[in-house]
Amino acid sequence: MASPSSPGDREKVVSKLPGWLRQEVKVRTAQLGVEIQVAVEHGLRDWCALASAPDAVDTTGADSFSTWLPPGQWEEFKAVAGQRQVSLTQGLARAMRLWLDKNPAPSVKRPEVPRRIVVCNQKGGVGKTAVTAGVGEAMAEGADVLHPVRVSKHFAAILPSEEGSDPLTLEDLPGLGLRVLLVDFDPQGHLTKQLGHDLLPMDGDSLTRHMAGEGMRDLGNLVVPIAEDRFGDRLHLLPSCNDAFLLDVKLASVRAREAALERALAAVEEGFDVIIVDCPPSLGLSMDAASYYGRRRPNEAPGQSGVLIVVQAEDSSADAYELLTSQIEDLRADLSLDLDYLGIVVNHYDARRGYIATSSLQAWMDIKDPRVVGVIGDLKEQKEAVRVKRPLLAYSPRCDQSVGMRALAREIS
The missing domain is CATH 3.40.50.300 (P-loop containing nucleotide triphosphate hydrolases)
Incomplete structure (x- = not known):
């Protein structure tokens, strides 16, 4: 579901994600210093651009998840998910798994001298x-x-x-x-x-x-x-x-x-x-x-x-x-x-x-x-x-x- 009322020319989107995946995204975005909405935007963009859908993600126990996306991106994602015959929850989970894989956690910066x-x-x-x-x-x-x-x-x-x-x-x-x-x-x-x-x-x-x-x-x-x-x-x-x-x-x-x-x-x-x-x-x-x-x-x-x-x-x-x-x-x-x-x-x-x-x-x-x-x-x-x-x-x-x-x-x- 998308709502037109949004800050920064974005629209609010409400879907579902499993808790473990949402937490992993939260940690990774904090490590990289990016906003969650940007991670979702890039994940959906890259997933929609794939020639074929990646492996399924376990979405058992998925609950409500909301974010803000550029106008029209959610509708584009829904269309691609329909063509690939996957639910919106499964498609979003695969998109975020793809984003995590493409954006690994940074290594801890260690001093040259203790x-x-x-x-x-x-x-x-x-x-x-x-x-x-x-x-x-x-x-x-x-x-x-x-x-x-x-x-x-x-x-x-x-x-x-x-x-x-x-x-x-x-x-x-x-x-x-x-x-x-x-x-x-x-x-x-x-x-x-x-x-x-x-x-x-x-x-x-x-x-x-x-x-x-x-x-x-x-x-x-x-x-x-x-x-x-x-x-x-x-x-x-x-x-x-x-x-x-x-x-x-x-x-x-x-x-x-x-x-x-x-x-x-x-x-x-x-x-x-x-x-x-x-x-x-x-x-x-x-x-x-x-x-x-x-x-x-x-x-x-x-x-x-x-x-x-x-x-x-x-x-x-x-x-x-x-x-x-x-x-x-x-x-x-x-x-x-x-x-x-x-x-x-x-x-x-x-x-x-x-x-x-x-x-x-x-x-x-x-x-x-x-x-x-x-x-x-x-x-x-x-x-x-x-x-x-x-x-x-x-x-x-x-x-x-x-x-x-x-x-x-x-x-x-």
Whole structure:
């Protein structure tokens, strides 16, 4: 059925498609950045131009499907379908199958050099671990599945939505599909525990031992997968070990200690697109090594790797921020490093806390270099995910915090 009332000189068409095929078209058009109505237009055009009809498509359970087409195209399609003695539902399904075959999904763009994101702040309790995990999960979500993201050129895209806000401000987009390694560089091991894994035993191998030149076997043997369907085999973890409390002592006697983390992780870099390091709340030698690891390498574009600073909308975070950036600036100067700031993430934000929260957020937003790249709300879903030891984006993929993590991942990509 076609209706003449339409935007853009098109007419509305109502037919039927099976749900699985409609979803596949929806995902593919999002991957390619084209409108569904354009895909249908091209699919029908190409199907009508074929010398013979392609194989049948299973249309069991087909339900209502509507779109907008150029005037006259639906009538032309109906005539061709009649000549080929196929129903309109079957003809439309074959046309969309043809369009999918002619427009394959784009491959994931992988960086030539693995990106290195160092998540840091010497102040504890700001949520570095939650941001590390959330960004990594967002980057590892499947590129063949749509996920809710708040997308805008304006800063509002990374602000938590207010209670009762319009859910239509969200857009479903394909995941980034990257291979991600989360490195638990904190001796407290919160990242390891939150993702449902045990700390490495003190008498066994560990990242600390490899950084100190005492590794027992290939570091890759310590990497474990995060077993959730939505991440496929793309999200992995290098667990922490309590011996990381000794790291600064061990590094004091290591030659070129600032490069110790880079030397250790070089053994696993090849298998990943992004490596995200959850740093301890420290300004010691381990933080020097983490910062050095995030430096820009030869032929690497600015902003691909660097430090991501997590803060809160309160005064003590500002003091800690000054100490951390002073250390980073000293490293930049002393070692002549090209060390980029990837931005500031304001975590645990809750506007209901009043003037302290809102004025602190404004103060962070007033900093232009580095700028705020994400604001994550203080909501219950993150705490619940920690309690059940599951990744947030698997536990509650549509909650506001998950949407915020996806926005942050895209903001720094």
